[in-house]
Amino acid sequence: MPSRKRDQKVATTEHARDNGRELPWAVVYYLTPEGAAPALEFLDACPSTIDAQFTAVLDAVAAAPPPRFSGGGKWEAMHGAMGGWYEIRLTGPGREQFRLFCLLENGTSGEIAKRGLPRPAIAVITGMRKPWRTTFSDRDYKRVRDLGTEHQRNYPRRLAT
Amino acid sequence: MDSQMLDVSLHERRRTRRLEDPEYRAAYEQAAREIAQTDAVIRALDALRIDLGVSKAELARRVNRNASSVRRLFTAGQVRPELPLIAAMADALGAELRVVPRTPQARRAVGEHPRQRRVAINA
Numbered sequence: 001m002p003s004r005k006r007d008q009k010v011a012t013t014e015h016a017r018d019n020g021r022e023l024p025w026a027v028v029y030y031l032t033p034e035g036a037a038p039a040l041e042f043l044d045a046c047p048s049t050i051d052a053q054f055t056a057v058l059d060a061v062a063a064a065p066p067p068r069f070s071g072g073g074k075w076e077a078m079h080g081a082m083g084g085w086y087e088i089r090l091t092g093p094g095r096e097q098f099r100l101f102c103l104l105e106n107g108t109s110g111e112i113a114k115r116g117l118p119r120p121a122i123a124v125i126t127g128m129r130k131p132w133r134t135t136f137s138d139r140d141y142k143r144v145r146d147l148g149t150e151h152q153r154n155y156p157r158r159l160a161t
Numbered sequence: 162m163d164s165q166m167l168d169v170s171l172h173e174r175r176r177t178r179r180l181e182d183p184e185y186r187a188a189y190e191q192a193a194r195e196i197a198q199t200d201a202v203i204r205a206l207d208a209l210r211i212d213l214g215v216s217k218a219e220l221a222r223r224v225n226r227n228a229s230s231v232r233r234l235f236t237a238g239q240v241r242p243e244l245p246l247i248a249a250m251a252d253a254l255g256a257e258l259r260v261v262p263r264t265p266q267a268r269r270a271v272g273e274h275p276r277q278r279r280v281a282i283n284a
Contacts, residue, residue: 026169026172027169028167028171028172029171040175048179048184048188049184052179052185052186052189053189055172055175055176056189056192056193056196057192057196059193060193060196060197064200068236069203069234069235071196071200072198072199073199074241077233077236113165116165116166117166118167118169119169156167159171160171161167161168161170161171
């Protein structure tokens, strides 16, 4: 009997194909219960060149999603309390640090459909920025995780459109 | 599209709109080229490793690294791959890294001045 892991892989592959061509994953933006899209608000407030670089990384990863190497070294799996999350790490003018926090929407075709998604996706949850050589606090990361938890509670997902 | 499915086209629509800004377009295209180069080098190394039947653990042994660091590298678990490690892995697989000047045609295609020196790194 095939393992569950194998089932997931097959289902995801089936879901991501169209006429034999593998489709890129979708990129979606979390919407809060109040109707805000934290990631879009963050991107809109970034310098234009940083916004462009975030978009280029998202497009590269969507075209060749995990577990493949993708994103030019700017896309990273997080660890510890942020396990299960991915971040895009960019350096801006004055070495300011920009981070975009994402979750993967993958699994069996049934699970993805239950979330209302037509195919696997990168869910962009929120972003943060900080001066060079400073760190985000535990509270900052908890805020990110809380948004992710809220996002994952929704069936179907609540997305910015 | 299934009527039950959510609209997931915002990202594409936003990108299309933002690309109308020349500064944004230039930054996007430059980032895309740089990302493609890095991804191509890492994937070429991984493909060569597989072709040669070398496990990630064996490759790690050959470059004096632990297996998890090599595994993380090939699965984007590690940000900003180090060039010395990439060069060591290429050497361990009987390959080498090269810096190849773009052809004038390719440089024109990306809007680069013909005299500007820019190089690509290939495995």
